Amino acid sequence: MAGSNPNAKPMNLTLKVWRQKNRNTQGSIVDYQVKDISPDMSFLEMLDVLNEDLLRKGEEPVAFDHDCREGICGSCNLFINGRAHGPESGTTTCQLHMRKFNDGDTITIEPWRAAAFPVNKDLSVDRSAFDRIIQAGGYVSINTGGTPDANEIPIPKQIADRAFEAATCIGCGACVASCKNASAMLFVSAKVSQLALLPQGHVERKTRVENMVAQMDKEGFGACTNIGSCAAECPVGISLENIAILNQEFLLAKATSNNLA
Amino acid sequence: MSWISKTFSSSIGRKIIMAVTGLFLCSFLVVHLVGNLQLFKADNGVAFNAYSEFMGHNPLIRTLEIVLVLGFGFHIYEGLTLAAKNRAARGGQGYVSNHIEQNSSWHSRSMAMLGSIVLFFLIVHLYNFFGSLRFTDVPRDANGNEDAYALVLAAFKNPLYVTLYVVAQIALLYHLLHGFSSAFQTLGLTHRKYTPAIKFVGYAFSIIVCAAFAAMPIYFYFFK
Numbered sequence: 240m241a242g243s244n245p246n247a248k249p250m251n252l253t254l255k256v257w258r259q260k261n262r263n264t265q266g267s268i269v270d271y272q273v274k275d276i277s278p279d280m281s282f283l284e285m286l287d288v289l290n291e292d293l294l295r296k297g298e299e300p301v302a303f304d305h306d307c308r309e310g311i312c313g314s315c316n317l318f319i320n321g322r323a324h325g326p327e328s329g330t331t332t333c334q335l336h337m338r339k340f341n342d343g344d345t346i347t348i349e350p351w352r353a354a355a356f357p358v359n360k361d362l363s364v365d366r367s368a369f370d371r372i373i374q375a376g377g378y379v380s381i382n383t384g385g386t387p388d389a390n391e392i393p394i395p396k397q398i399a400d401r402a403f404e405a406a407t408c409i410g411c412g413a414c415v416a417s418c419k420n421a422s423a424m425l426f427v428s429a430k431v432s433q434l435a436l437l438p439q440g441h442v443e444r445k446t447r448v449e450n451m452v453a454q455m456d457k458e459g460f461g462a463c464t465n466i467g468s469c470a471a472e473c474p475v476g477i478s479l480e481n482i483a484i485l486n487q488e489f490l491l492a493k494a495t496s497n498n499l500a
Numbered sequence: 501m502s503w504i505s506k507t508f509s510s511s512i513g514r515k516i517i518m519a520v521t522g523l524f525l526c527s528f529l530v531v532h533l534v535g536n537l538q539l540f541k542a543d544n545g546v547a548f549n550a551y552s553e554f555m556g557h558n559p560l561i562r563t564l565e566i567v568l569v570l571g572f573g574f575h576i577y578e579g580l581t582l583a584a585k586n587r588a589a590r591g592g593q594g595y596v597s598n599h600i601e602q603n604s605s606w607h608s609r610s611m612a613m614l615g616s617i618v619l620f621f622l623i624v625h626l627y628n629f630f631g632s633l634r635f636t637d638v639p640r641d642a643n644g645n646e647d648a649y650a651l652v653l654a655a656f657k658n659p660l661y662v663t664l665y666v667v668a669q670i671a672l673l674y675h676l677l678h679g680f681s682s683a684f685q686t687l688g689l690t691h692r693k694y695t696p697a698i699k700f701v702g703y704a705f706s707i708i709v710c711a712a713f714a715a716m717p718i719y720f721y722f723f724k
Contacts, residue, residue: 245621322600354591420586461589465682471603487688
């Protein structure tokens with residue numbers, strides 16, 4: 240197998256996993272043992288092994304969110320050993336590999352915690368609050384008509400790069416999960432600054448930031464105190480600069496938009 | 501006017517109130533410190549008492565006093581209620597294991613606690629000096645000014661007060677180490693060219709102001 244290390248020894252691990260039947264029941268940490276885990280496995284593959292074991296024993300497998308397993312969809316969301324997406328910086332849970340752990344380790348695995356992110360089951364969390372924030376304004380309306388010419392709207396390379404950096408947010412929610420205030424400002428700021436930087440976003444610029452911030456507050460996320468945990472844990476490196484841009488955009492919009500309500 | 505109340509009741513609006521009042525209170529610290537430096541003058545309080553008399557009776561200062569009270573009031577009220585709101589946003593069930601110390605600094609996470617220590621100090625401090633000068637008859641010095649210097653001498657002979665004052669300055673130091681630059685971030689005043697300078701000025705400001713204030717009780721306890 241390409242990239243695998245033939246000398247890597249399989250590992251035995253103790254897992255402390257949050258188990259919770261559904262939204263309305265109390266959960267608790269349950270201990271499991273997993274054996275012969277290859278260091279080349281991803282963290283999610285290790286959980287697959289656990290679930291296979293549980294199924295063989297006739298027990299309920301552990302529910303967790305995942306989709307692409309390539310670090311781009313933002314579905315996987317585990318709080319591993321007290322850190323969002325585990326101890327490695329700049330990585331999603333699916334891209335965290337078991338070689339970062341040692342044989343005999345005890346690993347604590349918990350779901351994202353926030354009042355706005357209720358636990359569906361075990362490690363699976365309802366992050367539809369993020370979808371509702373995007374629906375409130377995190378888009379550019381496209382009107383029908385002729386196809387615009389390429390390069391019709393020139394955008395300086397520096398601006399394009401900054402907008403792209405903001406656009407890399409995958410909406411995983413690590414920012415909320417790691418923030419002491421469960422604030423969603425980094426997520427909201429990434430989308431607001433991405434669209435504020437680009438000319439296509441200017442038509443709806445003011446209404447966008449007003450509506451997205453209003454929805455963010457309505458969902459029950461906390462307020463930012465600039466501690467920086469979010470940016471430190473963000474798997475794609477969204478910077479705190481975006482939150483400053485969000486604050487600017489918000490103040491400007493509130494002071495100058497035509498929305499009186 | 502509903503858009504105004506909506507702006508300042510939103511999470512960002514409330515943070516903006518914290519930032520503006522916080523920076524305003526920083527400017528107050530400078531004024532307070534510069535005036536109080538006269539305590540170190542070797543004239544047995546003549547200059548300090550004259551300054552104190554001016555601050556207590558000048559109509560412009562008395563008007564600004566109202567603004568100052570509002571600044572403190574908003575900063576304290578918003579600070580405490582935001583801390584409660586943020587705690588609620590965390591949700592009922594906390595993490596079993598949370599290594600937040602690996603991604604943020606202790607003082608940045610402890611702003612409400614540090615601020616509360618400063619608030620407790622503020623109440624005692626107002627009782628010590630402002631309360632006596634404003635609401636009671638204080639003996640006057642040779643120049644006919646209220647003898648505020650004597651109050652300072654008496655208060656700083658009490659080791660309890662000296663300890664409280666010094667501890668409060670340490671709390672204020674850590675509060676400012678985060679608060680000063682954080683206020684600029686909240687106001688959206690960041691720039692790749694200027695943010696490093698703002699951070700440096702914030703650190704220097706915090707250390708100089710708090711060290712100078714802490715020096716006063718220490719000086720009076722040990723050397724007066």
